[in-house]
Amino acid sequence: MSWRPGLLLLALLLFAFGFAIRAGHDQLALKHPVLPINFEHSNHGSVNRVVCHHDFADKSSAASATGNRTCVLCHKETPALALNIERDFHRLCVSCHLERLQGFHESGPIRSYKACHSLAAAVNRVD
Amino acid sequence: MFVLTLRIALCLIVPFGAIFLLGAMPGVNLAWDFSNASGFIAGVLFLLLFAYTGRPLAQPRHDGKFFMVLHRDLGLVALAMLVVHVAVMLVDEPLVADQLSLGAPWPMVAGNAATLILLLLVPLSLASVRRRLWSTHRHFRRWHYAASVVILLLTAVHMIGIGYYTGAISKTVFWVALTVLALSARMFQPARPNLGAGGRRRKTARLASYLSIGVLCSGLLLAGIYSLLGSVDLPL
Structure with missing residues (x-):
């Protein structure tokens, strides 16, 4: 049974490696700066306000550590939300745009970094 | 050889058709769709490499070197398709570089890790290098298989997690089933293929290279046709 200590060591090393990766990922995700976002309120007049401003509907005391209530900054400054900020905002935007596109309606971009995040297109117009 | 081709x-077209064309998602733009279709084909080729492992099969009746060259060259084609996937996307959308860090969403981290492992695995598996690094072929095969399994699992996490083209549950189940099938391919292969009467054709390794070049061209063509279809106003 000489292979058992080796296998145990390998399992421990893999666990430590996974833990380090997870910690590194979380740290980098939290430090990652917010990308500029090309979002125009006037284009989204047909969307129910509480779809995005959910804190008004769910009566949550949504405010970041610095008391910020703007959508991106509140998510960015709340550690539990900041880890999934990309996933959550992409889902919010893409699901709606995709639904419109599949219904043959005019729609915003579904997968376009240039259209959504380029500095030229956006001067951080998120409210 | 005809049957193998x-x-x-079929192994390329059936998964491609099932995931990209059935219940197709709207096209994004020419380069983006081409890039993702290329990446998908690279993924299908990873699966295929578990079936064509380099061990001689009963069909076609070619010498052992044919199968080794086929495995090596299909691996190189998979790497080439992966390079196309990444390069076209970075050129078309340079901000995608932002997704190459460890802090990117997990499905992207999985894709990046699979790419890094593959970039290491391919040169280390070349005959001249592996003979220096591993004392026996058996040891090399173990490491090669383990690294390949990790690549396959990370690829599945990447494709299912990103989930634009593979978004539907049925497509996720289909890809998981293909991955499981690839991982269990070893069990279906006999230790020694039943050859029946007659010998094998000798010196056919070059045919495997030609076949792999054909796979590369077909893959690029398939990705190109898909990106064109996705960009026209068909209900795709």
Whole structure:
């Protein structure tokens, strides 16, 4: 049974490696700066306000550590939300745009970094 | 050889059609769709490499070197398709570089890790290098298989997690089933293929290279046709 200590060591090393990766990922995700976002309120007049401003509907005391209530900054400054900020905002935007596109309606971009995040297109117009 | 070509063609076209064309998602733009279709074909080729492992099969009746060259060259084609996937996307959308860090969403981290492992695995598996690094072929095969399994699992996490083209549950189940099938391919292969009467054709390794070049061209063509279809106003 000489292979058992080796296998145990390998399992421990893999666990430590996974833990380090997870910690590194979380740290980098939290430090990652917010990308500029090309979002125009006037284009989204047909969307129910509480779809995005959910804190008004769910009566949550949504405010970041610095008391910020703007959508991106509140998510960015709340550690539990900041880890999934990309996933959550992409889902919010893409699901709606995709639904419109599949219904043959005019729609915003579904997968376009240039259209959504380029500095030229956006001067951080998120409210 | 004809049967092998047909099998490989079907192995490329059936998953591609099932995931990209059935219940198709709207096209994004020419380069983006081409890039993702190329990446998908690279993924299908990873699966295929578990079936064509380099061990001689009963069909086609070619010498052992044919199968080794086929495995090596299909691996190189998979790497080439992966390079196309990444390069076209970075050129078309340079901000995608932002997704190459460890802090990117997990499905992207999985894709990046799979790419890094593959970039290491391919040169280390070349005959001249592996003979220096591993004392026996058996040891090399173990490490090669383990690294390949990790690549396959990370690829599945990447494709299912990103989930634009593979978004539907049925497509996720389909890809998981293909991954499981690839991982269990070893169990279906006999230790020694039943050859029946007659010998094998000798010096056919070059045919495997030609076949792999054909796979590369077909893959690029398939990705190109898909990106064109996705960009026209068909309900795709």
